[in-house]
Amino acid sequence: MKIAFYTLGCKTNQFETQALETLFEQRGHRVVPFDSFADVYIVNTCTVTALSDKKSRNAARRCKKINPAATLIVCGCYSQIEPEAARQMCGADIVVGTGNKGQIVELAEQAQQAPLPLGSAVREARSFELLPAGGLRGRTRALLKVQDGCQNFCTYCIIPYARGRCRSIPLEDAAREAARLEQEGYCEIVITGIEVSSYGVDLPERPPLSALIEAVCQAAPHTRIRLSSLEPRTITPEFLQAIAPYSNLCPHFHLSLQSGCDATLRRMNRKYTAARYAQSVEWLNQAYPGCAVTTDLIVGFAGETEGDFQQSLAFIRQCQLAQVHVFPYSRRKGTPAYSMPDQVPRAERERRSHEAGQVAQQLHRAFLRSKVGQVLPVLFEQEKEGLYSGFSPEYCEVRVSGQGLHNQVHPVRITGLAEDHLTGELLDAPKEENQ
Numbered sequence: 001m002k003i004a005f006y007t008l009g010c011k012t013n014q015f016e017t018q019a020l021e022t023l024f025e026q027r028g029h030r031v032v033p034f035d036s037f038a039d040v041y042i043v044n045t046c047t048v049t050a051l052s053d054k055k056s057r058n059a060a061r062r063c064k065k066i067n068p069a070a071t072l073i074v075c076g077c078y079s080q081i082e083p084e085a086a087r088q089m090c091g092a093d094i095v096v097g098t099g100n101k102g103q104i105v106e107l108a109e110q111a112q113q114a115p116l117p118l119g120s121a122v123r124e125a126r127s128f129e130l131l132p133a134g135g136l137r138g139r140t141r142a143l144l145k146v147q148d149g150c151q152n153f154c155t156y157c158i159i160p161y162a163r164g165r166c167r168s169i170p171l172e173d174a175a176r177e178a179a180r181l182e183q184e185g186y187c188e189i190v191i192t193g194i195e196v197s198s199y200g201v202d203l204p205e206r207p208p209l210s211a212l213i214e215a216v217c218q219a220a221p222h223t224r225i226r227l228s229s230l231e232p233r234t235i236t237p238e239f240l241q242a243i244a245p246y247s248n249l250c251p252h253f254h255l256s257l258q259s260g261c262d263a264t265l266r267r268m269n270r271k272y273t274a275a276r277y278a279q280s281v282e283w284l285n286q287a288y289p290g291c292a293v294t295t296d297l298i299v300g301f302a303g304e305t306e307g308d309f310q311q312s313l314a315f316i317r318q319c320q321l322a323q324v325h326v327f328p329y330s331r332r333k334g335t336p337a338y339s340m341p342d343q344v345p346r347a348e349r350e351r352r353s354h355e356a357g358q359v360a361q362q363l364h365r366a367f368l369r370s371k372v373g374q375v376l377p378v379l380f381e382q383e384k385e386g387l388y389s390g391f392s393p394e395y396c397e398v399r400v401s402g403q404g405l406h407n408q409v410h411p412v413r414i415t416g417l418a419e420d421h422l423t424g425e426l427l428d429a430p431k432e433e434n435q
Contacts, residue, residue, distance in 0.1 A: 001024075001029045001030070001038075001039040001040055001108065001109070001112055002029070002030050002031075002032045002036075002037070002038040002039045002040070003021075003024045003029050003030065003031050003032065003038060003039070003040050003041075003042065003108070004031070004032050004033065004034045004035075004036065004038035004040070004041050004042070004063075005017050005020070005021065005031065005034060005041075005042050005043075005044065006034045006041070006042070006043045006044070006059045006062075006063075007044045008043075008044065008045055008046040008052060008055055008056055008059065008076075009044075009045070009046025009048060009052060009076070009077065010046070010048075010192075010194075011143055011190065011192040011228055012145055012148070012192055012193060012194055013044050013046060013076060013077075014143055014192075015131075015133070015143035015144070015145040015192055016044060016076075016101050016131060016145070017042075017044050018133075018134065018142075018143060019101075019102075019131035019132050019133070019134075019145075020042065020044075020101065020102075020104060020105070020131075022132045022134060023102065023105045023131075023132065024105055024108075027105060027109070034059075035062075035066065036066070037066060037067050038063075038066070038067060038070055039067075039070055039071065039112060040070060040071045040072075040073065040108045040111070040112070041060075041063035041066075041067075041070050041071070041072050041073070042073045042074075042075065042104065042108075043056060043059045043060045043063070043072070043073070043074050043075070043076075043090070044075055044076045045059075045074060045075065045076035045077060045078035045079055045086070046076065046077055046078060047076075047077040047078040047080075047081050047082075047158055047159075047162055047332075048077070048157075048158065048159060048330075048332075049327075049330035049332070050330055050331070050332065051330065052078070053078055053082075056074070056076075056078045056086075056090070057085075057089050057090050060072060060074055060086075060090035060091060060092060061090065061091065064091055071093050071094065071108060071111040071112065072090070072091060072092050072093050072094070073092065073093065073094045073095075073096060073104055073107065073108060074086045074087075074090050074092035074094075074095050074096070075095070075096035075097065075098075075101060075104060076096075076097070076098060077098055077158075077159065077162035077163065078162075079092070079095050079096065079097055080097035080098045080099075080162045080163075081158060081161060081162050081334070083095050083097070093111060094107050094108075094111065097162075098148075098162055098163050098164070099126075099129065099164070100129060101129065101131065102129060102131060126164070126167075127167055128147075128148060128167035128168055128169050128202075129148070129167075130169065130173060131145070132177075133145070133177045133178075133180075133181055133189075134180075134181055134184060134186065139186070140186065140187050140188060140379055140380075140381050140406070140407045141186065141187070141188040141189075141190060141226075141379075141381075142181045142184075142186040142188070142189050142190070143189075143190050143192050144174065144177055144178060144181065144189050144190065144191055144192065144216070145169070145192050145193055146168065146169045146174050146191055146192070146193050146196065146199055146212060147166065147167065147168050147169070147193030147194065147195065147196055147198060147199045148163060148164075148166070148167045148168075148193060148194050149163045149164045149165045149166045149167050149194055149195070149198075150163060150166065150194050150195040150198065151165050151166055151195075151198070152195060152198075152231075152269070152271070153269060154258075154268050154269050154270060155267065155268055155269045155335060155336040155337040155340070156268060156298065156301065156329065156332065156335055156337040157332075157335060158332045158334055158335055159194060161334060163194050165202070166195065166198045166201050166202050167202055168198075168199050168200050168201070168202055168203050170203065171207055171211060171212060171215045172215075174212055174215055174216055174219075175215040175216060175218070175219035176219070178215075178216040178219040178220040178223070178225075179219040179220060181220060181223065182219070182220035182221075182222060182223045185407065186223060187223060187224060187379050187407055187408075187409055188223060188224040188225075188226060188250075188379055189216065189220060189223055189224070189225050189226070190226045190227075190228060191212070191213070191216060191225065191226070191227050191228060192228040193228070195231070196209065196227065196228055196229065196230060197209060197230050197231035197233075197234040198231075199212050200212065208239075208242075209230075209234060209239070210238075210239050210242035210243055211242075213225070213227070213242075213243050213246070213249065214242065214243065214246065217243075217246035217248055217249055218246075220248070221248060222248070223248060224248055224250055224379065224393065224409075225246070225248050225249050225250065226249075226250040226252060226395070227249075227250070227252070227253065227254070228254060229254045229255075229256050229296075230253060230254060230255055230256070231255075231256065231271075231272075232255045232256070232257070232272050232276060232277045232280045233271070233272050233276065233280070234280075235253070235255065235280035235283055235284060236283070237283060240283060240284070240287040244287065250393040250394070250395070251288040251290070251291035251292065251393055251394055252291065252292045252294070252393065252394050252395045253284055253288075253291060253292070253293050253294070254293075254294045254295065254296075255277065255280060255281070255293060255294075255295055256295060256296050257277055257295040257296060257297055257315075257316070258270055258296060258297065258298045258301075259274075259297070259298060259301065259304070259308070259312050260274050260277075260297075260311055260312035260313075260314070260315025260316060261274065261304070261308040261309075261311040261312055261315075262274055263303075263308060264301055264303070264304050264308050264312070267301065267302065267303055267337075267340065268298075268301060268337075269336075274315055277315075277319070278315075278318065278319055281293050281319045281321075290370070290371075290394070291394065292322035292323070292367065292394035292395055292396070293319065293321055293322055294321060294322050294323040294324070294325070294395075295316070295321055295323075295324055295325070296324075296325045296327065297312065297316065297324050297325070297326050297327070297356060297360075298327050298328075298329050299312070299326060299327070299328055299329065299349060299352040299353050299356050300328050300329045300344040300348060300349030300352050300353070301329045301337070301344070302329070302337050302340035302341070302342055302343050302344065303340060303341070303342040304329075304344060309352050309356075312356070313355070313356060313359050316359065316360070316363065317359065317363070320363065320366070320367075321363055321367075322363070322364065322367040322394065323360070323363070323364045323367070323395075324356070324359070324360035324363060324364075325360075326353050326356040326357045326360055327353070328346075328349040328350055328352065328353040329344065329349055331343070364420070365417065365420075367396075368396055368417050368420075368421070368422055369417050371392070371394070371396055371414050371422060372414050372415070372416065372417055372422070373413075373414060374413075374414050375411050375412065375413050375414070375427065376392040376393070376394075376396070376398065376411070376412055376414060376424075377392065377393065377409050377410070377411055377412075378390040378391065378392055378398045378400075378409065378410055378411075378412045378424075379391055379407075379408075379409050380402075380405035380406060380407070380408055380409075380410065381406065381407075382406065384399060385399075387399040387400060387401060387402075387423075388400055388401070388402045388403070388405045389421070390405070392412075392422075396421070396422055397420070397421035397422065398412055398414065398421065398422045398423070398424055399418070399421055399422070399423055399424075400412055400423070400424050400425060400426050401425075401426075402426055410426050410427070410428055411426075411427040411428060412424040412425065412426060412427065413425050413427055
Protein backbone atom coordinates (compact mmCIF):
# COMPACT_ATOMS: atom_id res chain seq x y z
CA MET A 1 0.00 0.00 0.00
CA LYS A 2 0.94 3.64 -0.45
CA ILE A 3 0.61 5.48 2.89
CA ALA A 4 0.57 9.28 3.30
CA PHE A 5 0.78 11.19 6.59
CA TYR A 6 -0.14 14.68 7.70
CA THR A 7 0.97 15.68 11.19
CA LEU A 8 -0.12 18.67 13.24
CA GLY A 9 1.01 19.85 16.65
CA CYS A 10 3.77 18.91 19.03
CA LYS A 11 6.92 16.80 18.86
CA THR A 12 5.04 13.92 20.52
CA ASN A 13 2.72 13.80 17.51
CA GLN A 14 5.75 13.98 15.23
CA PHE A 15 7.32 11.07 17.09
CA GLU A 16 4.17 8.97 16.76
CA THR A 17 3.95 9.66 13.02
CA GLN A 18 7.59 8.68 12.55
CA ALA A 19 6.96 5.50 14.51
CA LEU A 20 3.98 4.64 12.32
CA GLU A 21 6.05 5.29 9.19
CA THR A 22 8.56 2.76 10.48
CA LEU A 23 5.87 0.19 11.31
CA PHE A 24 4.26 0.50 7.87
CA GLU A 25 7.63 0.12 6.12
CA GLN A 26 8.44 -2.94 8.23
CA ARG A 27 5.23 -4.51 6.86
CA GLY A 28 6.31 -3.82 3.27
CA HIS A 29 4.24 -0.69 2.62
CA ARG A 30 5.55 2.55 1.09
CA VAL A 31 5.30 6.00 2.62
CA VAL A 32 4.59 8.73 0.04
CA PRO A 33 4.21 12.53 0.30
CA PHE A 34 0.87 13.72 1.63
CA ASP A 35 -0.11 15.60 -1.53
CA SER A 36 0.36 12.53 -3.76
CA PHE A 37 -2.00 9.68 -4.64
CA ALA A 38 -2.16 7.14 -1.78
CA ASP A 39 -4.23 4.16 -0.70
CA VAL A 40 -4.35 5.27 2.93
CA TYR A 41 -4.16 8.78 4.36
CA ILE A 42 -3.46 9.27 8.05
CA VAL A 43 -4.04 12.66 9.67
CA ASN A 44 -2.44 12.91 13.11
CA THR A 45 -4.39 15.76 14.66
CA CYS A 46 -3.88 18.46 17.29
CA THR A 47 -6.50 20.18 19.45
CA VAL A 48 -4.46 22.63 21.50
CA THR A 49 -6.32 25.57 19.91
CA ALA A 50 -9.49 26.09 17.87
CA LEU A 51 -7.23 26.83 14.91
CA SER A 52 -5.59 23.42 15.37
CA ASP A 53 -9.02 21.79 15.14
CA LYS A 54 -9.73 23.67 11.91
CA LYS A 55 -6.37 22.72 10.39
CA SER A 56 -7.00 19.07 11.32
CA ARG A 57 -10.38 19.09 9.56
CA ASN A 58 -8.99 20.86 6.49
CA ALA A 59 -6.14 18.38 6.15
CA ALA A 60 -8.54 15.44 6.36
CA ARG A 61 -10.80 16.89 3.67
CA ARG A 62 -7.85 17.39 1.33
CA CYS A 63 -7.21 13.63 1.32
CA LYS A 64 -10.58 12.79 -0.12
CA LYS A 65 -10.06 15.31 -2.92
CA ILE A 66 -6.80 13.65 -3.94
CA ASN A 67 -8.23 10.11 -3.86
CA PRO A 68 -11.92 9.79 -2.95
CA ALA A 69 -11.56 5.99 -2.74
CA ALA A 70 -8.71 6.07 -0.23
CA THR A 71 -9.05 4.97 3.39
CA LEU A 72 -8.89 8.03 5.65
CA ILE A 73 -7.72 7.49 9.23
CA VAL A 74 -7.95 10.41 11.64
CA CYS A 75 -6.07 9.99 14.90
CA GLY A 76 -4.63 12.05 17.74
CA CYS A 77 -5.85 14.64 20.20
CA TYR A 78 -8.69 16.17 18.18
CA SER A 79 -10.23 12.78 17.46
CA GLN A 80 -9.83 11.77 21.11
CA ILE A 81 -11.82 14.82 22.27
CA GLU A 82 -14.28 14.94 19.33
CA PRO A 83 -14.53 11.45 17.79
CA GLU A 84 -17.92 12.09 16.18
CA ALA A 85 -16.74 15.36 14.66
CA ALA A 86 -13.67 13.58 13.33
CA ARG A 87 -15.92 11.06 11.61
CA GLN A 88 -18.65 13.38 10.36
CA MET A 89 -16.83 16.67 9.68
CA CYS A 90 -13.59 15.10 8.45
CA GLY A 91 -15.17 12.19 6.61
CA ALA A 92 -12.92 9.70 8.37
CA ASP A 93 -13.35 6.00 7.68
CA ILE A 94 -11.49 5.10 10.88
CA VAL A 95 -11.10 7.23 14.00
CA VAL A 96 -8.33 6.50 16.51
CA GLY A 97 -7.54 8.58 19.59
CA THR A 98 -4.27 9.21 21.41
CA GLY A 99 -3.77 5.68 22.69
CA ASN A 100 -3.03 2.39 20.94
CA LYS A 101 -1.77 4.05 17.78
CA GLY A 102 0.13 0.92 16.87
CA GLN A 103 -3.20 -0.64 15.89
CA ILE A 104 -3.44 1.78 12.95
CA VAL A 105 -1.26 -0.45 10.76
CA GLU A 106 -3.56 -3.42 11.21
CA LEU A 107 -6.69 -1.31 10.76
CA ALA A 108 -5.33 0.12 7.51
CA GLU A 109 -4.50 -3.34 6.19
CA GLN A 110 -7.94 -4.63 7.12
CA ALA A 111 -9.63 -1.72 5.39
CA GLN A 112 -7.81 -2.54 2.14
CA GLN A 113 -9.10 -6.10 2.25
CA ALA A 114 -12.70 -5.18 2.93
CA PRO A 115 -14.45 -1.94 3.96
CA LEU A 116 -14.62 -1.61 7.72
CA PRO A 117 -17.82 -0.38 9.34
CA LEU A 118 -17.60 3.32 10.12
CA GLY A 119 -16.73 3.74 13.73
CA SER A 120 -14.31 4.79 16.39
CA ALA A 121 -11.36 3.08 18.04
CA VAL A 122 -10.99 5.79 20.66
CA ARG A 123 -10.07 4.45 24.10
CA GLU A 124 -8.56 5.89 27.24
CA ALA A 125 -4.83 5.15 27.34
CA ARG A 126 -3.83 3.58 30.65
CA SER A 127 -0.25 2.49 29.98
CA PHE A 128 2.74 3.75 28.01
CA GLU A 129 2.67 2.55 24.41
CA LEU A 130 6.18 1.63 23.28
CA LEU A 131 6.56 2.59 19.62
CA PRO A 132 9.82 2.46 17.62
CA ALA A 133 11.85 5.66 17.87
CA GLY A 134 13.50 7.12 14.82
CA GLY A 135 11.96 7.38 11.40
CA LEU A 136 12.66 7.11 7.71
CA ARG A 137 16.24 7.10 6.47
CA GLY A 138 17.88 10.40 5.66
CA ARG A 139 16.91 12.21 8.86
CA THR A 140 19.58 13.60 11.14
CA ARG A 141 17.50 13.96 14.28
CA ALA A 142 15.46 11.23 15.98
CA LEU A 143 12.64 11.76 18.45
CA LEU A 144 12.47 9.54 21.53
CA LYS A 145 9.14 9.69 23.32
CA VAL A 146 9.64 8.93 27.01
CA GLN A 147 6.36 10.09 28.54
CA ASP A 148 2.73 10.67 27.67
CA GLY A 149 -0.21 12.37 29.38
CA CYS A 150 -0.44 15.25 31.81
CA GLN A 151 -2.10 15.85 35.15
CA ASN A 152 -1.26 19.51 35.73
CA PHE A 153 -4.64 20.75 34.48
CA CYS A 154 -3.69 24.30 33.57
CA THR A 155 -6.96 26.17 33.20
CA TYR A 156 -6.44 26.99 29.50
CA CYS A 157 -5.32 23.53 28.35
CA ILE A 158 -7.40 20.70 26.86
CA ILE A 159 -4.46 18.29 26.54
CA PRO A 160 -4.88 16.45 29.91
CA TYR A 161 -8.37 15.50 28.75
CA ALA A 162 -7.06 14.37 25.35
CA ARG A 163 -3.93 12.54 26.51
CA GLY A 164 -4.97 11.22 29.94
CA ARG A 165 -2.80 10.70 33.00
CA CYS A 166 0.99 10.44 32.97
CA ARG A 167 2.58 7.27 31.59
CA SER A 168 6.34 6.76 31.32
CA ILE A 169 8.72 4.49 29.43
CA PRO A 170 10.85 2.25 31.70
CA LEU A 171 14.47 3.38 31.99
CA GLU A 172 15.86 0.23 30.38
CA ASP A 173 13.60 0.62 27.33
CA ALA A 174 14.60 4.27 26.89
CA ALA A 175 18.29 3.35 27.09
CA ARG A 176 17.86 0.49 24.62
CA GLU A 177 16.09 2.75 22.11
CA ALA A 178 18.77 5.44 22.48
CA ALA A 179 21.56 2.93 21.86
CA ARG A 180 19.76 1.62 18.77
CA LEU A 181 19.32 5.13 17.37
CA GLU A 182 23.04 5.85 17.78
CA GLN A 183 23.89 2.61 15.99
CA GLU A 184 21.56 3.59 13.14
CA GLY A 185 23.55 6.76 12.58
CA TYR A 186 21.42 9.51 14.06
CA CYS A 187 23.52 12.40 15.30
CA GLU A 188 20.90 13.83 17.65
CA ILE A 189 18.12 12.42 19.82
CA VAL A 190 15.34 14.67 21.12
CA ILE A 191 13.75 13.48 24.36
CA THR A 192 10.08 14.32 24.06
CA GLY A 193 6.73 13.80 25.74
CA ILE A 194 3.57 15.64 26.68
CA GLU A 195 4.92 16.67 30.11
CA VAL A 196 8.50 15.43 30.27
CA SER A 197 9.07 16.86 33.76
CA SER A 198 6.51 14.36 35.10
CA TYR A 199 8.59 11.43 33.87
CA GLY A 200 8.57 8.47 36.26
CA VAL A 201 5.68 9.46 38.54
CA ASP A 202 3.72 6.39 37.42
CA LEU A 203 6.56 3.85 37.53
CA PRO A 204 6.96 1.61 40.60
CA GLU A 205 10.47 2.87 41.41
CA ARG A 206 9.54 6.52 40.55
CA PRO A 207 12.85 7.38 38.84
CA PRO A 208 13.44 11.14 38.48
CA LEU A 209 13.89 12.81 35.11
CA SER A 210 17.61 13.18 35.84
CA ALA A 211 17.90 9.37 35.96
CA LEU A 212 16.32 9.12 32.52
CA ILE A 213 18.70 11.75 31.11
CA GLU A 214 21.67 9.90 32.60
CA ALA A 215 20.50 6.58 31.13
CA VAL A 216 20.00 8.03 27.63
CA CYS A 217 23.24 10.01 27.61
CA GLN A 218 25.20 6.92 28.71
CA ALA A 219 23.48 4.66 26.17
CA ALA A 220 24.26 7.03 23.27
CA PRO A 221 27.51 8.72 24.34
CA HIS A 222 28.46 9.88 20.83
CA THR A 223 25.06 11.38 20.02
CA ARG A 224 23.66 14.76 20.96
CA ILE A 225 20.81 14.53 23.45
CA ARG A 226 18.34 17.41 23.40
CA LEU A 227 15.53 17.96 25.88
CA SER A 228 12.10 19.19 24.87
CA SER A 229 9.89 21.37 27.07
CA LEU A 230 10.41 21.28 30.84
CA GLU A 231 8.38 22.61 33.77
CA PRO A 232 10.43 25.46 35.31
CA ARG A 233 10.56 23.87 38.77
CA THR A 234 12.43 20.90 37.29
CA ILE A 235 15.56 23.04 37.35
CA THR A 236 17.22 22.74 40.76
CA PRO A 237 20.86 22.62 41.85
CA GLU A 238 20.44 18.88 42.49
CA PHE A 239 19.02 18.27 39.00
CA LEU A 240 21.83 20.23 37.37
CA GLN A 241 24.47 18.42 39.40
CA ALA A 242 23.08 15.06 38.30
CA ILE A 243 23.18 15.88 34.57
CA ALA A 244 26.43 17.89 34.64
CA PRO A 245 28.78 14.98 33.70
CA TYR A 246 27.18 14.45 30.27
CA SER A 247 28.83 16.60 27.62
CA ASN A 248 26.54 15.21 24.92
CA LEU A 249 23.52 16.89 26.55
CA CYS A 250 22.72 20.01 24.52
CA PRO A 251 22.83 23.30 26.47
CA HIS A 252 19.34 24.19 25.27
CA PHE A 253 16.53 24.26 27.83
CA HIS A 254 12.94 25.07 26.91
CA LEU A 255 11.14 26.20 30.08
CA SER A 256 7.45 26.95 29.53
CA LEU A 257 6.66 30.36 31.03
CA GLN A 258 3.20 31.32 29.63
CA SER A 259 3.17 34.58 31.61
CA GLY A 260 5.59 36.77 33.52
CA CYS A 261 2.78 38.09 35.73
CA ASP A 262 2.03 36.21 38.97
CA ALA A 263 -1.68 37.10 38.94
CA THR A 264 -2.02 35.63 35.45
CA LEU A 265 -0.02 32.55 36.40
CA ARG A 266 -2.41 31.90 39.29
CA ARG A 267 -5.44 32.14 36.98
CA MET A 268 -3.70 29.74 34.61
CA ASN A 269 -3.10 27.31 37.52
CA ARG A 270 0.61 27.35 36.77
CA LYS A 271 2.42 26.16 39.87
CA TYR A 272 5.36 28.57 40.03
CA THR A 273 5.91 32.31 40.28
CA ALA A 274 7.85 34.59 37.99
CA ALA A 275 10.58 34.79 40.64
CA ARG A 276 10.89 30.98 40.69
CA TYR A 277 11.16 30.95 36.91
CA ALA A 278 13.89 33.61 37.02
CA GLN A 279 15.75 31.51 39.60
CA SER A 280 15.73 28.54 37.20
CA VAL A 281 17.14 30.72 34.43
CA GLU A 282 19.90 31.96 36.74
CA TRP A 283 20.83 28.43 37.80
CA LEU A 284 20.97 27.31 34.16
CA ASN A 285 23.21 30.21 33.16
CA GLN A 286 25.55 29.41 36.04
CA ALA A 287 25.73 25.70 35.17
CA TYR A 288 25.84 26.18 31.37
CA PRO A 289 27.34 29.59 30.49
CA GLY A 290 26.03 30.72 27.11
CA CYS A 291 23.20 28.19 27.09
CA ALA A 292 19.91 28.85 25.30
CA VAL A 293 16.84 29.19 27.51
CA THR A 294 13.72 29.31 25.34
CA THR A 295 10.07 29.55 26.25
CA ASP A 296 6.38 29.85 25.30
CA LEU A 297 4.32 32.95 26.12
CA ILE A 298 0.53 33.21 26.04
CA VAL A 299 -0.80 36.76 25.66
CA GLY A 300 -4.36 37.97 26.14
CA PHE A 301 -5.35 35.32 28.68
CA ALA A 302 -8.65 35.88 30.47
CA GLY A 303 -8.30 38.76 32.93
CA GLU A 304 -4.90 39.89 31.65
CA THR A 305 -4.71 43.69 31.84
CA GLU A 306 -2.42 45.90 29.82
CA GLY A 307 -0.29 46.24 32.95
CA ASP A 308 -0.09 42.45 33.32
CA PHE A 309 0.94 42.16 29.68
CA GLN A 310 3.66 44.81 30.01
CA GLN A 311 4.89 42.99 33.12
CA SER A 312 5.34 39.84 31.00
CA LEU A 313 7.30 41.75 28.37
CA ALA A 314 9.56 43.26 31.02
CA PHE A 315 10.10 39.81 32.51
CA ILE A 316 11.21 38.09 29.31
CA ARG A 317 13.62 40.98 28.73
CA GLN A 318 14.92 40.58 32.28
CA CYS A 319 15.58 36.86 31.72
CA GLN A 320 17.30 37.56 28.37
CA LEU A 321 15.66 34.51 26.84
CA ALA A 322 17.15 33.11 23.65
CA GLN A 323 13.83 32.57 21.91
CA VAL A 324 10.19 33.18 22.81
CA HIS A 325 7.30 31.51 20.99
CA VAL A 326 4.31 33.84 21.34
CA PHE A 327 0.71 32.62 21.20
CA PRO A 328 -2.46 34.67 21.52
CA TYR A 329 -4.78 32.95 24.00
CA SER A 330 -7.28 30.62 22.33
CA ARG A 331 -10.47 29.74 24.23
CA ARG A 332 -11.10 26.00 24.39
CA LYS A 333 -14.46 24.56 25.32
CA GLY A 334 -14.13 22.04 28.11
CA THR A 335 -11.45 24.01 29.98
CA PRO A 336 -12.06 26.17 33.11
CA ALA A 337 -10.65 29.26 31.39
CA TYR A 338 -13.34 29.15 28.72
CA SER A 339 -15.96 30.54 31.11
CA MET A 340 -13.67 32.89 33.07
CA PRO A 341 -14.76 36.54 33.23
CA ASP A 342 -12.94 39.45 31.58
CA GLN A 343 -12.10 37.71 28.31
CA VAL A 344 -9.73 39.82 26.22
CA PRO A 345 -11.17 40.75 22.79
CA ARG A 346 -9.61 39.01 19.82
CA ALA A 347 -8.28 42.21 18.26
CA GLU A 348 -6.49 43.08 21.51
CA ARG A 349 -5.05 39.56 21.77
CA GLU A 350 -3.67 39.90 18.26
CA ARG A 351 -2.21 43.32 19.03
CA ARG A 352 -0.44 41.99 22.10
CA SER A 353 0.80 39.00 20.13
CA HIS A 354 2.33 41.30 17.54
CA GLU A 355 4.01 43.49 20.17
CA ALA A 356 5.33 40.48 22.08
CA GLY A 357 6.59 38.99 18.82
CA GLN A 358 8.68 42.08 18.16
CA VAL A 359 10.27 41.80 21.61
CA ALA A 360 10.86 38.08 21.03
CA GLN A 361 12.62 38.85 17.74
CA GLN A 362 14.89 41.37 19.47
CA LEU A 363 15.81 38.84 22.15
CA HIS A 364 16.51 36.11 19.60
CA ARG A 365 18.77 38.35 17.53
CA ALA A 366 20.63 39.45 20.67
CA PHE A 367 21.26 35.81 21.57
CA LEU A 368 22.44 34.99 18.05
CA ARG A 369 24.70 38.04 18.07
CA SER A 370 26.37 36.76 21.25
CA LYS A 371 27.62 33.74 19.28
CA VAL A 372 29.47 35.73 16.61
CA GLY A 373 33.20 35.03 16.88
CA GLN A 374 32.73 31.70 18.64
CA VAL A 375 33.42 28.22 17.27
CA LEU A 376 30.34 26.00 17.44
CA PRO A 377 29.86 22.33 16.49
CA VAL A 378 27.08 22.29 13.89
CA LEU A 379 24.96 19.31 12.87
CA PHE A 380 24.16 19.88 9.21
CA GLU A 381 20.79 18.92 7.77
CA GLN A 382 19.96 20.42 4.37
CA GLU A 383 20.78 22.98 1.71
CA LYS A 384 19.04 26.36 1.89
CA GLU A 385 19.43 29.16 -0.63
CA GLY A 386 22.77 27.84 -1.88
CA LEU A 387 24.24 27.25 1.60
CA TYR A 388 24.27 24.24 3.91
CA SER A 389 22.13 24.70 7.03
CA GLY A 390 22.46 23.06 10.41
CA PHE A 391 22.06 23.66 14.13
CA SER A 392 24.43 24.25 17.02
CA PRO A 393 23.89 22.53 20.40
CA GLU A 394 22.05 25.72 21.51
CA TYR A 395 19.71 25.25 18.51
CA CYS A 396 21.03 28.25 16.62
CA GLU A 397 20.67 27.83 12.86
CA VAL A 398 24.03 28.18 11.09
CA ARG A 399 24.63 28.35 7.33
CA VAL A 400 27.95 27.82 5.56
CA SER A 401 29.33 27.23 2.09
CA GLY A 402 29.81 23.52 1.56
CA GLN A 403 28.60 20.33 -0.07
CA GLY A 404 27.75 16.83 1.13
CA LEU A 405 27.44 17.84 4.77
CA HIS A 406 24.16 16.07 5.54
CA ASN A 407 24.11 14.31 8.95
CA GLN A 408 27.63 15.43 9.82
CA VAL A 409 28.89 17.54 12.72
CA HIS A 410 31.62 20.08 11.93
CA PRO A 411 33.22 22.93 13.87
CA VAL A 412 32.20 26.29 12.44
CA ARG A 413 33.62 29.72 13.22
CA ILE A 414 30.63 32.08 13.43
CA THR A 415 31.37 35.13 11.31
CA GLY A 416 28.08 36.96 11.01
CA LEU A 417 24.38 37.37 11.73
CA ALA A 418 21.72 37.29 9.02
CA GLU A 419 18.01 37.94 9.49
CA ASP A 420 17.22 34.88 11.62
CA HIS A 421 20.34 32.71 11.46
CA LEU A 422 24.12 32.76 11.82
CA THR A 423 26.70 32.49 9.07
CA GLY A 424 30.15 30.98 9.38
CA GLU A 425 33.05 29.08 7.87
CA LEU A 426 33.95 25.41 8.20
CA LEU A 427 37.13 24.70 10.14
CA ASP A 428 37.66 21.17 8.82
CA ALA A 429 37.13 19.28 5.59
CA PRO A 430 33.87 17.33 5.13
CA LYS A 431 33.97 13.58 5.27
CA GLU A 432 31.91 10.97 3.49
CA GLU A 433 28.22 11.24 4.41
CA ASN A 434 26.91 8.89 7.08
CA GLN A 435 24.59 6.19 5.90
